[in-house]
Amino acid sequence: MLIKHCLKYLFKSNKFLFFSINIMILITSFMAFTLLITNNNLETVNENNQALKQEDFQFLPKLSKNDINIFASQHQISLEEIEEKNFNQILFDHQISYRDIYGDKISGLQKNYGFISEIQQSKFFEVNGNNFRVVKHNEKINKFFFVKGEMAAEDNEIVIDINTAKKKDLNIGSSFIIKEKEYIVSGIAGFPGLINPNMSDTGLKIYKPATSVIVSFNDKQYNALNEKEKIYYAGVWTSQKPQEIPSAEVEYLLEKNDNTEINILDLKISMNKMIIGVTVTLLLSIVGIMLAMVLIKMIQDNLKTYGVLKGMGYKNYELIFSFSPTALLLILPVSLGILLSSLMNNTIFGVMNNDLLAPYPNKSMDMFFSVSVVSIFTIGVLAFSFLIIFLFLRKNSINLIRETSQAKNNLIKRVLLKLFARKKFLSNLRNKFIFRNLFVFCLVIFSGFALGVQILMSMGMSGFPDQMANSFEKQYKYEYKSILNDKVNITNVKDAQGYFVRNLKIDSKNNNSDDISLIALDSNEKNQYIHFYDYETNKNITDQLSNGVIINKWFANKHNLKVGDKLTVYDNQKNNDVTIAGINLDLQGNELYTSQTYYEDNFLEKVNFYSGFYSKDMPIMDKGEIRQTIVQKEQYEAIKLNFENYKIISGAMLLLGMLLGGILLSISIYIAIKTGEKNILLLKSMGYTNSEINKVSIIGYVYPLLIGIAISIPYFILLSKLLFGELSKSANFFLPMQTSLVNILTVTGFSLLFFALVAIVYMMKIKKSTSFQKLLAEQL
Amino acid sequence: MYIIQGLSKSYKNGEIINQVLKGIDLNIETGEFITILGPSGSGKSTFLNILGGLDTDFQGKVKFFDKDLATFNEKQMVKFRRDNVSFIFQEYHLLPTLTVYENVQVGQYLSVSKSSIDDILEKVGLAEHKNKYPSQLSGGQKQRVAIARAIIKNPKVIFCDEPTGALDSSTAKIIMSLLLNMNKENNITVILITHNTELANLSNKVVYVVDGEIDSVKVVENPLSLEKIVW
Structure with missing residues (x-):
């Protein structure tokens, strides 16, 4: 029976409060589990890539004068021709493969430094605004991940990347036309060695995922393509402790850590962990405090009832267990959050990681883990609520009945009232109303704080891609950066x-x-x-x-x-x-x-x-002298595109912050009005106008809101300095969380606007409220 | 002061229509002390709420100095309550976080004349308790604060809904004496709802309401003094 009372209190009498808290917990658990599942999947992608022998480093061996002399004599090429022509051109003109030149050199390097290697070739061209990258099939390193089908065997067969297959709805046996030639899809694959496959041949320009297509032909078709080609050797360490290859041995060496293409996955994982750490901690703290506040409100509202029940002979444990339905505040939304995140994670992962060309592992949250999390939280919430109730119910029944709402102003209230004493009667009355319920006062401060932190964080994050790009644009004033092959x-x-x-x-x-x-x-x-x-x-x-x-x-x-x-x-x-x-x-x-x-x-x-x-x-210059020329504009675009996802994340965080802050603020004002409803009705019955009542009962809450925002600013500065500073150390970038005046003004302006919206809703409610029966009715 | 003609009020509870007031006709003059008697559920409180401008959903005419309350918009109704009406409730309805003085100040803010709060508190015998909070007062003291809050508004009419219902007889006597003095000294009309038939002997008009209708109106030529009332 008592449990029924608690259920009715939650579902009926306080349905707004109950559903608001549920929504908040739902969003938090959805966010937390989505991030966890995403992280799980990103790490699985990483593991898959390791299994497919993703390269540890890229390199080209350096040919000594002696090597070149041997090469020239072996292939009957004059040294003058080698001096004059681009090396690639020589190879093409004489139909010599890279293996022929580097073969012995590579074997020596592998033996001396403990690695295996394989040549990596890809050709680039553009058709109707789509950037094609044709990748030659690899046997040992950067192997293809076939989701369906197999490697192209026939001349008219083609392997396409999973994103293109999805975009164009292609399957095994589908027809695919490139430059008016029809191919039949023999396989759909992921390309683990090319984590960001949308790179240009310079390795810097990143094509938009929407317009890039990765394909693979058989060797005969690949060799027949007369397009720009990128060639390098990919190496995988075989020894536990990689040895350093001196620069005298290699033309260039790009380690996995310094490889922008491969780094993107690591960057995503570390970024994801950073967001999990910060957002979930922040959200959980908001939800935790909200739960505590709701519990205290529940107890305060029911103290008189429980005093009477205690007087009737109910025992403490019977009263305490009647609060068991509070577990529903957690079980329902968290379960729904897990369910929603499992259902939507596939789509979210696709949107957030459309630049990855690895197949989505589709790993959902481990059932045992989910149930354990829900159970632990539920037990925690129940234990916490039982403890609070126990502390309240220790008093005897008569004290419980007497204490309800008739408590005189305590020391904190008296100090606050003295501190904020005003000459004008209404201003003074407003302060009395605000400090009447310190619980609501703190709740509004907290909603301002939560709103402030969330918006500051999302604004700080949204500036990150632009800051990266702007700092690049501001610092690097060249148009071209050329990397020389030799002493020139x-x-x-x-x-x-x-x-x-x-x-x-x-x-x-x-x-x-x-x-x-x-x-x-x-x-x-x-x-x-x-x-x-x-x-x-x-x-x-x-x-x-x-x-x-x-x-x-x-x-x-x-x-x-x-x-x-x-x-x-x-x-x-x-x-x-x-x-x-x-x-x-x-x-x-x-x-x-x-x-x-x-x-x-x-x-x-x-x-x-x-x-x-x-x-x-x-x-x-002679092309043989320049290994690579990087176009600054391409580099700039690449940086911008690389960090574009941050904008989506910060946008999502902003929305989330607005939603949670808004719900919190609405709950605060709701509780303020609900607990002060009798006072409001009394003033109304006496002839106070709506504007006077609004001033006294609602508008005053703008001050605790501003206090909350004010606290959020130094807190955020501290958070960004300490937490983000530490996280940046383990990540491979510094995530600046700057708190500019513009950000602070935006936060304040937005919060005030939101407050105004919420306040207007409740002012309308007060205006319509004529339920004087509530005032006249005797309450238990 | 009030001319009430054909006042009816009904509540709809699902399919069932509950007729609370059934065509009440009544005239109330300025300075009268009227007691409304009747069993629980007879419609007394509803009648009082309509006269006080708290309940605007009714049929019939309720004229206050020739102005029909039924025609008032929300703003006019607020002004009507602000300038003319005070309520005294059985449950006192004081603001718990305000001191005695401040609770009375809530009433004073609405009056034009701004009478002295100290004088009023002196009158109701609470001068020495002015800095106390409602939780530190007895029931009778709380009701005296409510009376002080009502008087300081300088209203034309005070509605009292069972003002002594929760009090012992000696305290109730003090409260009634305050109401009688207020009626006599300030010429304030008092409309009192009570179950106590003895209290009716103090007033100069007694209205019996039974089942939403006026059963009888008794004009008392010589009301009894407080001392003669048997509590």
Whole structure:
């Protein structure tokens, strides 16, 4: 019977409160489980990729003069031709495969450094605005993941990527036309080695997933394609402890950690974990406090009833167990949240990860785990509610009956009232109304706080892609970046700024070794293409290059470095101390920049050649001298596109914050009105106007709301400094959470607007309220 | 003051229509002390709520100084209650977080004349309790605060719904004496609802309501004094 009373209290008398809390918990559990399932799946993708032998590094062996002489004599090519022509052109003209040139060299490297390798080839072309990447089938490394079918065997067969198959509704046996030639789909595959498959041949431009198509033909068809080709060797370490391959042995070496394509998955996983950590903790704390507050309200509302029941002879444990239905506050929405997230996760994963070309593992949440989570939380909530009720019910029945709503102002209330005493009667009455119920007062403060933190966080996150892109645009003023193949004189290149790269190591303050690239820039004031701006002040600090090294914010945060610190960098031969001369706007990367003069003075080593150069115009050099030319605009677009997902996430967080903050605020005002309903009706019966009543009973709550927002600002600053600072160390980027005046004003403006909307709804309710019977009716 | 003609009121409870008031006709003059008697559920409180402007959903005419309450919009009704009416409830309905003084101040805010709160509290015998909270007062003291709050508005009519219902006889006597004085000294019309037939002897008009209808109206030429009432 008593349980029935509790059920009726929740479902009938307080249905608004009950359903609001349920919605909040539903959203939180949906969000938490979606993030957990997504993370589970991303990690499964990662595991699958390992099973398919995803590359550990990319490289091209360096041919010594002796190697080239042997190669020339073996294939009867004159050394003059090798000097004159692009190496790829030579191979094409003489129908020589890469295996023929690098074969012996590769075997030696594999043996000496403990890895296996395989050549990776892909060709690029564009048809009707779609960017095609034709990938040659791999046997050992970066193997295809066949979701359906098999590799193309016949000349008219094609393997297509899973996204294209989905977009164009293709299946095995479907027809697919490229450049007016019809192919039959023999397989649908994921491409684990090419986690971000939408890259251009330069490796920098990222095509939009919507317009990119990855296919594979048989070798004969692939070789027949006369298109731009990207070739590299992919390696997988066979030894436990990878050995460092010296630069003298390889033309270039790109480790998995530095590979933007492969890094995206790691970035997603670390980003996802960061969001899980922050959002779920924040949401759970909101829900936890809400639950506690609702329980206290429930008890306070029923104290008189329970006093009477106790007087009738009911025992404490009988009364305590009558609160068992409070478990429904958790079981219903969490179960629904899990169900919804299981149903929707497939779609959400697809939208959030449309740039991944790995098949979605579709791993749902482990049933045992879900049930355990729900049970633990339910037991926790029940234990918590029983404890609170026990504390309240310790008093004897007569005290329980007497205490209800007639308690005199306690010390806190008296201090608050004295502190906020006003001369105007209505203002004073408003304060008395607000402080009447400290529970509601705190609830409104908390809703302002929650609203503030959520909006500040989503705004902080939404600025991240733009900040990345803007810092890039602001700093890098070149149009082209060319990476040189060999020691080349660049004085012929118009307005070029050369740079010299050394790959070194550092020991961080935590004694962790880390790889860095020290880039010494040509100290040419006229052609200064790289500008550095201080992270804090935004002041141009490019001239500091001559006083030490300039590092980026992520690197500084990761190694706890500040301007003026000394950093020891070393290679196999010797150590050198460098001074941190500045921390610039960049948010990722382990590149340390300095000037050529500082490098030469400090390392006692003359820079005789450049690793590459920056220029305004497209360099006209023999292509054999330039390994790669990167177009700045493409790089800029790539960065922007790479972080586009953050906008979706921040948008979702903003919506969530608005929803939760809105619900919380509505609940607060609802409780404020509900608990003060008799007072409102009394004033109304006496002839107080609606505007006077609104002023006294609703509008005053704008102050605790503002207090909540005010608290949320330093809290958020602290949260972003501590939590995000720590998380950024383990991630491979620095997530700036800046709290600008614009953000604060937006939060305040938005919260006030939301408050106004909620207030108007309740003002209308007060206006319509003529239920004086409630006032006249005697309550138990 | 009030001319009531054919006042009816019904509630619909599902399919069942409950006729609470059935065509009541009554005239009330300024300065009268009227007692409305009747059994529970006879419609007394509903009648009082309509006259006080709390309940606007009724049929018939309720004229207050020639103005029909039925024609008042919400704003006019608020003004009517603000300028003319005070209520005293059995359950006191004081604001628990306000002191005695502040509770009376809630009434004073609405009056134009702004009488002194201290004088009123002196009159009701609560001067020394003015800084106490309702939870620190006895039932009789709470009702005296409610009376002070009602008087300070300087209303033309005070509606009292069982004002002594929850009080012992000696306290009830004090409350009734305050109401009688208020009626006599300030010429305020008092409309009192009670079950207590003895109390009816204090008033100069007694209205018996039975089953939503006026059973009889008795004009009392010489009301008894408080001392002669048997509680």
